[in-house]
Amino acid sequence: MSFKVPFIRPVFPDAEIIAADMRRIVKANWYTNFGPYERNFSNAVASFIGEEFHAATFANATLGLMAVISAGLGRGDKSRFILVPSFTFAAGPQAIDWCGYRPLFVDIEPDGLQPDLDSARRALSEHGKDVAGILLCNTFGIGNVSVDAWERLAEESGLEIFIDSAAGFGSAYADGSRVGRAGHCEVFSFHATKPFAVGEGGAVVSRDAEFIARLRSFQNFGFSPSGAGATVRGLNGKMQEVNAAIGLRQFEGFEAAISSRQLVASTYEAELAGSFFQFPAGMARSAVCFATARVPTHEIQVRVLGELREAGIEARSYYSPAVHDQEYFRDTISSGSLVETQRAVSTSISLPVHQQMDAGDVDLVISTLRKAAGLI
Ligand SMILES: *Cc1c(COP(=O)(O)O)cnc(C)c1O
Numbered sequence: 001m002s003f004k005v006p007f008i009r010p011v012f013p014d015a016e017i018i019a020a021d022m023r024r025i026v027k028a029n030w031y032t033n034f035g036p037y038e039r040n041f042s043n044a045v046a047s048f049i050g051e052e053f054h055a056a057t058f059a060n061a062t063l064g065l066m067a068v069i070s071a072g073l074g075r076g077d078k079s080r081f082i083l084v085p086s087f088t089f090a091a092g093p094q095a096i097d098w099c100g101y102r103p104l105f106v107d108i109e110p111d112g113l114q115p116d117l118d119s120a121r122r123a124l125s126e127h128g129k130d131v132a133g134i135l136l137c138n139t140f141g142i143g144n145v146s147v148d149a150w151e152r153l154a155e156e157s158g159l160e161i162f163i164d165s166a167a168g169f170g171s172a173y174a175d176g177s178r179v180g181r182a183g184h185c186e187v188f189s190f191h192a193t194k195p196f197a198v199g200e201g202g203a204v205v206s207r208d209a210e211f212i213a214r215l216r217s218f219q220n221f222g223f224s225p226s227g228a229g230a231t232v233r234g235l236n237g238k239m240q241e242v243n244a245a246i247g248l249r250q251f252e253g254f255e256a257a258i259s260s261r262q263l264v265a266s267t268y269e270a271e272l273a274g275s276f277f278q279f280p281a282g283m284a285r286s287a288v289c290f291a292t293a294r295v296p297t298h299e300i301q302v303r304v305l306g307e308l309r310e311a312g313i314e315a316r317s318y319y320s321p322a323v324h325d326q327e328y329f330r331d332t333i334s335s336g337s338l339v340e341t342q343r344a345v346s347t348s349i350s351l352p353v354h355q356q357m358d359a360g361d362v363d364l365v366i367s368t369l370r371k372a373a374g375l376i
Pocket of ligand 1: 060063091137189191
C-alpha cells in the first residue's frame with residue numbers, strides 16, 4: 001500500500017554530488033579501510049559532539065554496539081547480564097547476545113518512554129552480582145532527562161554504561177549539551193531511516209581515545225595497529241569511503257534539517273495541546289526521527305491508527321512487539337512485569353516527520369488527529 005504521507009522520507013544529497021565524490025574515490029582508488037573520507041567523517045562526527053570527543057565509524061550501528069560490548073566488557077559466557085530496556089529496537093539485545101551476555105530487561109518510566117531507574121535498581125538488587133553492564137537507550141533518539149542519574153547509578157554499582165542513541169544524532173539533552181556526550185560512549189545509526197541518513201552506517205562517540213582505538217581494532221578483524229595481526233576478538237565492521245562521503249555531505253545543512261523536523265514536532269504538539277495526545281518530554285529537543293504520541297487506551301490507539309491509514313497517512317506502533325515478546329527473546333528474564341512497556345506498546349502512535357515536510361502533509365496529520373480526538 002502506498003501512502004500520501006509516508007512514515008519516513010529520507011533526504012539524500014543530489015545524485016550528481018554523490019557521483020562527483022564517487023569519481024574522486026575511484027580516482028584515488030581507495031574504497032575502504034580508513035581512507036580519507038572515513039577519516040574526515042569520523043573527525044566531523046566527533047567534533048559535532050564536542051572538542052574532547054573521539055569517534056569510530058561503523059558499517060552500521062549494530063556492529064558498533066557489538067564492538068562496544070566486546071571491547072568494553074570482553075567476551076561473556078552467557079552467565080552474566082546486561083541491563084537493557086525491552087522497549088527498544090532488537091539490535092541492542094541482539095548485540096548483547098552475540099557478545100556472550102544475556103539481556104536483563106528493565107521497564108520504562110510510568111507513562112513515559114525512557115528506561116526506568118527504579119526498574120534498573122530493582123534488577124541490580126535482584127541480580128547485582130551477575131550484572132556486567134548497562135545498555136541504556138535514548139528512546140527514539142530523545143535525550144533521557146535522567147541521564148546523569150543513570151551515570152551515577154552505574155558508577156555506584158561499578159558498572160560500565162553504554163548508550164544506544166541510534167536515532168539521536170543531532171539531539172540535545174535537557175541542559176542543551178549534545179546527545180553523544182554521556183555514558184562511556186554513545187552509539188549512533190546513520191541508517192536511511194534515521195534523521196542523519198547515509199544508507200547503512202553508524203558511529204560510536206566517546207571521550208576515551210584508548211577505547212575508540214580498541215573499537216577500531218575490533219572492526220578490523222582484531223588487528224593491532226602495530227601490524228602484528230589479530231590480538232583480540234574482532235570482525236569486519238568498517239565503513240566504506242562512499243558512505244563516509246555521503247555522511248560528509250549530510251553535515252551540510254544538517255542544522256537546518258533538524259530545525260525543520262523540530263518545527264513539525266512542535267507544531268503537532270501545539271495543535272494537539274489539550275487533547276488526549278501526549279508527546280514525550282524532550283521530543284522537540286531531539287533530531288525527531290518521528291513523533292510518538294501516547295493515547296489513553298489501546299482501543300483509541302487501534303481506532304486512531306485506522307483513521308490515519310484511511311486518510312493516507314502511514315503511522316506505526318512502536319515498539320510493537322517489545323523485544324521480550326519477540327520469539328527469540330521469549331525466555332529472557334526481566335526485572336518485574338514490564339507493565340509500563342506493555343502499556344506503551346499498546347497506547348503509542350508514531351507519526352511521520354520529514355525533513356522540509358510538506359505543509360499540506362503536516363496539516364493533514366493534524367486535522368486527522370484533531371478529528372480523532374474530537375477537537376473538530
Ligand atoms: C536503528 C536502530 C538500531 C540499528 O541501527 P543499524 O544502523 O540499522 O544497525 C539500533 N538501535 C536502535 C534503538 C535503533 O533505532
